[in-house]
Amino acid sequence: MKDMTARLNAESLRARLAGPNPPRLLDVRTPGEFATSHIAGSYNVPLDMLREHRDELRNHLNEEVVLICRSGARAGQAEQALADAGFRNTRVLEGGVMAWEAAGAPLNRSEKQRWDLERQVRLVAGSIVLTGVLGSLVVPGLQWVSAFVGGGLVFASLTNTCAMGMMLSKLPYNRGATCSLDQVVSQLAGDRR
Incomplete structure (x- = not known):
């Protein structure tokens, strides 16, 4: 994996965007998250x-690309995927949209707000754990479902992946107004700087 020099903080990104050769911004969150709020000029x-x-x-x-997500984790995975394909001119917005907003940088917002993927995972995982523990009072052994979910969360943390998040990202709620690869490519090609 690339070293931390491939990270860019919000202040540095703002300066680059105001410069003569601004980078391309790719937001790798779900379409639902992107629709809720995103950095102006970014592509989903x-x-x-x-x-x-x-x-x-x-x-x-062809130009420098800055990868964006909620906190930086998914953007790091995107950076690795592009690096594996031979693309080396990528950076990750350190701290993602959360850091961008915390730095006082502007976001395009929709009136219809959606829960981000991480919050959805916490709700689903917490609900399964709580149901498993409380349900085990009636059905002995049900607490093992909670243990399984807990183990999955530990694994997700250690590997920086999340199977539950990947499953949730496929739900219609997170899909929003999706576009095809052809639409994304035509937007990228049509916006050459």
């Missing part, structure tokens, strides 16, 4: 689409 290329079509995307990204 969900992480699963980026992984699946990284070779095609690489052919349309």
Whole structure:
């Protein structure tokens, strides 16, 4: 994996965006998260689409690319996927949209707010654990479901992946107004600087 020099903080990104050769911004969150709020000028290329079509995307990204997500974790995974495809001119917005907003930088917001993927995972995992523990009072052994979910969360933390998050990202709630790879590529090609 690339070292931390490939990270860019919010202040540095703001300065680069105001400069003569601003980087391309790819937001790898779900379409639902992107629709709720995003940095102006960014393109939504969900992480699963980026992984699946990284070779095609690489052919349309000649300039520096800054990858964005909620906190930086998914953007780091996107950076690795693009690096594996031979693309080296990427950076990750350190702390993601949360750090961008905390720095007082502007976000385009929708009136319709959606829960971000991490919050959804906490709700689902917490609900399963609580149900398993309380249900074990009636059905002996049900607490093992809670143990399984806890183990999955530990694994997710150690590997910086989340199977539950990947499953939730496929739900219609998170899909929002999706666009095809062809639409993304035509937008990238049409916006050459």
